[in-house]
Amino acid sequence: MTNHLATLIESPLMRIVNSKWIAIAILSLFTNVALAQGRLDLAAVIASGNTAISESVYGVNTTAYVESGGIHVVGEGPAKNLDIHASDLNNIDFTSEELNSVKTVVIRFDNVSETSSSLNSAALSALENLSDVVLLFTYDVQATDASSFNLASLPAGVTTYYSISIPE
Numbered sequence: 001m002t003n004h005l006a007t008l009i010e011s012p013l014m015r016i017v018n019s020k021w022i023a024i025a026i027l028s029l030f031t032n033v034a035l036a037q038g039r040l041d042l043a044a045v046i047a048s049g050n051t052a053i054s055e056s057v058y059g060v061n062t063t064a065y066v067e068s069g070g071i072h073v074v075g076e077g078p079a080k081n082l083d084i085h086a087s088d089l090n091n092i093d094f095t096s097e098e099l100n101s102v103k104t105v106v107i108r109f110d111n112v113s114e115t116s117s118s119l120n121s122a123a124l125s126a127l128e129n130l131s132d133v134v135l136l137f138t139y140d141v142q143a144t145d146a147s148s149f150n151l152a153s154l155p156a157g158v159t160t161y162y163s164i165s166i167p168e
Helices: 002-010 012-037 042-047 051-058 086-091 122-126 143-147
Strands: 063-067 070-074 081-085 104-109 132-137 159-164
Touching: 042 051, 042 159, 051 104, 051 132, 051 159, 081 086, 086 104, 143 159
Parallel strands: 063 081, 081 104, 104 132, 132 159
Antiparallel strands: 063 070
16 A cells, blocks of 8 residues: 555656645745735725724724824724824824824825835834724825835734825
8 A cells, every 4th residue: 555655646647736736835925925015905905895994994993193293082992093194104102102002004195295205114013003004195196006105114914005095
């Protein structure tokens, strides 16, 4: 029996089958790496049934925002969301006690000049519960540009999305 099994494993057909699975595994790895480099389309993710991200971004949640240089919280309890403009990103103390429970950060881009360079988002790593970052473009931008926007030093494990919402 062992000789039959050894012969089967060493046969050219088995080598081809094994090579095929190795090739599929390598292709899957490269595909996942390529997807990780871009941002996911928020509308498509929500349309596919991800109610958790939909509720997080569009639901009624306690939200922190920046106004007059300070952090303000609207709602009951600790802030679950942080809604900021890209221009405020470097002026926020992410270690603030008001931001301890933030899971979702929405970064709003109001014009092309805010996206002319990458944003260093390393400070977001201070948000211990951070799971999602949404890049919200409120001006006319191509989806390919929005999905490939360079957001440098984002903490590991955080899922990023883009959304284009042009006010009328």
